[in-house]
Amino acid sequence: MLCRAGQIRRCAASLSQTINQVAASRQKHTLPDLPYDYGALEPHINAEIMQLHHSKHHATYVNNLNVTEEKYKEALAKGDVTAQVALQPALKFNGGGHINHSIFWTNLSPNGGGEPQGELMEAIKRDFGSFQKMQEKMSATAVAVQGSGWGWLGYEKESGRLRIVACANQDPLQGTTGLIPLLGIDVWEHAYYLQYKNVRPDYIKAIWNIINWENVSERLQTAKK
Numbered sequence: 001m002l003c004r005a006g007q008i009r010r011c012a013a014s015l016s017q018t019i020n021q022v023a024a025s026r027q028k029h030t031l032p033d034l035p036y037d038y039g040a041l042e043p044h045i046n047a048e049i050m051q052l053h054h055s056k057h058h059a060t061y062v063n064n065l066n067v068t069e070e071k072y073k074e075a076l077a078k079g080d081v082t083a084q085v086a087l088q089p090a091l092k093f094n095g096g097g098h099i100n101h102s103i104f105w106t107n108l109s110p111n112g113g114g115e116p117q118g119e120l121m122e123a124i125k126r127d128f129g130s131f132q133k134m135q136e137k138m139s140a141t142a143v144a145v146q147g148s149g150w151g152w153l154g155y156e157k158e159s160g161r162l163r164i165v166a167c168a169n170q171d172p173l174q175g176t177t178g179l180i181p182l183l184g185i186d187v188w189e190h191a192y193y194l195q196y197k198n199v200r201p202d203y204i205k206a207i208w209n210i211i212n213w214e215n216v217s218e219r220l221q222t223a224k225k
Contacts, residue, residue: 028066031059032102040110044206046195054105057190061097061170068094096170100150104184109212116213120220127162138164138185139204148188151204153216154179155223180223183216 034054039047068090075083115121115131128134134153141164142151149168156163156179163179173181185207192203 027069029062029069029098031055031062032105034105036108036110041108041210044210045108045192049190049192049194052194053186053191054101057188058097058101061094061101064090065094065098092172092175093170096172096175099172099175100170100181100184100186103181104186106215107183107212108207108210109215110210112212113209114213116217118217120213120217123162123220128164134162134164135208138183139201139208141166142185142187142204143201145187151185151187152179152181153183154181155220156180157223160224180219182219182223183211 031054034050037047038050038054041050068087072084072087072091075081075087116124121131124131124134128137138151138153145151145166145168147168149166149171150173151166152164152173154163154165154173154177155161162182165173165177165179167173167176173179173184185204187200187204189198192200196203196206
């Protein structure tokens with residue numbers, strides 16, 4: 001009887017380990033596919049930039065995030081708080097890079113540009129006075145980022161208002177400011193340097209021609225729920 005009980009415990013332990021392994025494998029982050037070809041955003045963003053940006057830079061954030069999370073899981077299992085704290089910057093940087101770029105790709109479209117419609121446009125006029133004023137403010141915010149970072153249009157749930165802010169490096173908007181991201185403009189040099197050199201304002205001006213306002217509008221609707 002004791003032997004049988006031991007077998008049951010071993011089977012249960014083995015099953016638990018298998019479940020944990022499956023769960024861990026499912027939690028691995030993956031590089032999302034682009035909803036368009038690398039060259040689809042030309043002439044505003046060329047194919048070489050898009051390929052490098054997506055398949056190299058974003059992929060690196062994903063890979064490093066998975067490695068960091070595995071190390072963090074080990075530190076948790078060991079109760080090693082020092083290691084957990086030491087891993088926080090890597091989690092923030094690589095996790096933010098994955099979050100930010102996953103939003104960025106869907107914010108862009110070869111059929112984008114123009115102006116938003118409906119509730120998003122009404123919110124922009126209410127909070128900024130006009131679409132042009134919002135565009136000018138967001139452009140100025142993105143251009144003024146020192147070094148690398150992002151310009152964001154976000155939704156503040158408490159007030160129900162739209163806000164424009166900048167985030168340094170790969171700091172994720174919601175995780176660092178509480179704002180829900182609607183539209184992000186990547187102003188790291190890898191996002192534009194091969195085409196626009198060091199003239200960031202030209203890149204910012206061009207990107208408005210490929211903004212996917214339908215995606216931004218959907219994000220606003222989701223944020224308001």
